[in-house]
Amino acid sequence: MDTNELIKQYIQSELVKDKKQSTLSDTDPLIESGIIDSLGIMKLIGFLEDKVSIQITDEELTPENFSTIAAIASLVRKKQSN
């Protein structure tokens, strides 16, 4: 499964609260919409560490890196290639 899809699946099943909401797109805002909240960001970081084997530094924990699925996937790819 590609990175975008893996992250999307996790967010859709674990973080989206309104189950009536249709499938997320790669560019849907995650923060303003409340999909990623203070609890969600910690769960997501745990997921990235456990399942994708990358460590997010404090420095990388920014609104820019977590604003959309595309942004998270881009951060993950950047870290995987380093």
Add this chain to the structure above:
Amino acid sequence: MDFLLPHLLVNSAHLYPERDAVVFGDERLTYRELDETTNKVARVLLENGVRRGDRVGIYLNKSAPSVVSIYGILKAGAVYVPLDPNAPESRLAYIIDNCEIRCLLASTAKAATVASIASTAKSLQTAILADGKTAVSTIGNLSVVRWNTVLNYPDSSLPENQSTETDLAYILYTSGSTGVPKGVMITHLNCLTFIRWVCDTFEPTSEDRFSNHAPLHFDLSTLDIFAATKVGASIYPVPETLSLFPVRLAEWIDQNKISIWYSVPSILSMMVLHGLLDRHRFEHLKIIFFAGEVFPVKYLRDLMRLIPHPEYYNLYGPTETNVVTYYKVPHLPPDQTKPIPIGKACANMEVFALADDATIVTAMGKEGELMGRGSCVAMGYWGDAEKTNKGFVMNPVQKNFLERIYKTGDIVTLDEEGNYIYVGRRDHMIKSRGYRIEIGEIEAAIYSHPEVKEAAVIPIPDEVITNRIKAFVVAQVTNNLTAADIRGFCSEKLPHYMVPEIIEFRSTLPKTSTGKINKPALLAENQGSGG
């Protein structure tokens, strides 16, 4: 005069008309602007049928208009009811219906949700869109008032207000053990008793900058907003999304030259762990207040090492009394592990601990339930005499006149210096991120799922957020339910901080000899496992 909360604003606008009252990003309102705008809001509310004592909702994210709404509503002699912008519709509809809100101030982005809520909450008649956006012209059958209509209102003088200090100023809804939230009714006097104590004790000035981190439906927000206004200081609402990013939050505090910070400990612990605090000097910080939950000593000690110059205060009190005790945190020795005390009573407030034998606790080590007394004690729960009479009881040690005090449900003891120490709860209420959570309300939500046969919820202690929430669920038909189903279902009924983080399916739950679900057994098997 300062017997009503809006008098604080009127007085400061007279003394400091050109000082910043509210600063939110690029939005900046001076005291004169805040005073005039809130007069206009009050007049528009009155013109739309709002009367003294009416409840008016605030359904806004942190912004300059959220502060404007508070004072506008109070100046109309009405009662403000903050609605959690992240709460599910059904909960908001319950609150609106429960205290019969007819008018609310909302952001344009929430228009669709307001329309949906209005289809079930029949009392709702009017929505004021408290931002400049014009994309929406109708919201269901509600009459819609635009922010421009408010800002261009021809009369910016203060409307007449016959309110007294014992009239309600706001209602804050908190978790209720029977499955629905309950509205704590706070009068102007209740709040002013607290605010006067804050200003007399900590002596903030018009030079100060108060952060406003807590959401408006959380009583911590009242210190920031009303104490700042009383002394002509500036209120800096913290954008909600900033709390997700500790490095950015730390930068924000430093760059905005915040001098008085107030939040739950978990957000401060997050900054200790992930905020890279050693990058900043925070030279303007004078006071850090925290309240709402126990601050783990190791993180508090780290925080005091990283930011050594401010004074640190632990404030304690349930929404029903606001703050009633406080404790100035001294230097914490490296070997201290025991939690810091909640301290001693604030001036003009009284607390005592009542032991099971109905005597007052005076000796170290003896435990009792903390009682709060004074003009800080709320009027009870909106429209619920039964719950009110349970929590707000006649003072058992005062036989000569009638007086209600508040039974906090918190068990405390005394230390050698006469400080109260928090020991635990008498009931099933827990804290997570400073929020009060009734376990029963979560269980009621899960039980209402048609596929659920049995459910039990327990707290899993957590160093940073106090407790995580775990639910055990027995499905009617095995394998028919997923954790995502339960979480999704709960999210439609409960605010996000009450939705169980961990969900475990079982074929059966342990029972006591009387057939009840054996919670102690579930707690015991989860001890130390971290979930």
